[in-house]
Amino acid sequence: MKINWGTSIVLVFIAFISFILYFVIRMNTEKKYEHDLVVKDYYKQELAFQKEIDAEENSKSLNTNITVKKTDKGLVISFPKDKNYTKISGNIYLYRPSNENLDFKIPISLSESEFVIKGENMIEGRWNITIDWKYDNTPYMYKKSLTY
Structure with a gap:
């Protein structure tokens, strides 16, 4: 054929x-x-987006903002020195875009103006860190992408 x-x-x-x-x-x-979806409750978080924008604006208006550094101890988060660290409350969210099973949340409890996340809790790669904190009932939010 x-x-x-x-x-x-x-x-x-x-x-x-x-x-x-x-x-x-x-x-x-x-x-x-x-x-994986970015977050499971996407629509619920979308409704709270204006509060998030306001908290980020409050954070930008600070004299000194939060700093995040990778050291031998782990990830060191330094809160502003002009704020009384005993009045700071909130949560630290670490989000791993490649695997939702590695995401975790840590409540903020400070004994000094620096907070350390130990290195054994973090796997090398890209992380998104969101620090949602309050001082004197004023909400603040700090967001950053970092490679650990």
Whole structure:
């Protein structure tokens, strides 16, 4: 049986489309290729977005803002020296974009103006840190992406 060039082009297109569809279906159905959402309660967090914007603006108006440094001890978070550290409360959120199982939250309890997150709690790679804190009932928020 002789196949002309038009038929062979159509067969090549069908084979290529089948090849691509096979990988698309495989990536969407296998558990090892699971894709995580950024956050599970996305819409709930979207409603609180204006409060977040206000807290970030409060943070930008400070004389000195929070600083985050990687040291031998781990991740050192320094709060402003002009604030009484005993009146600071809030949470530190560490979010790992590549794996939601590594995300964690730490309540802020200070015995000095610096807070240390030990290095054994952090795996090398990209982290998003969000520090949501209050001082004298004024909300502040600090956000930064860092590579540990």
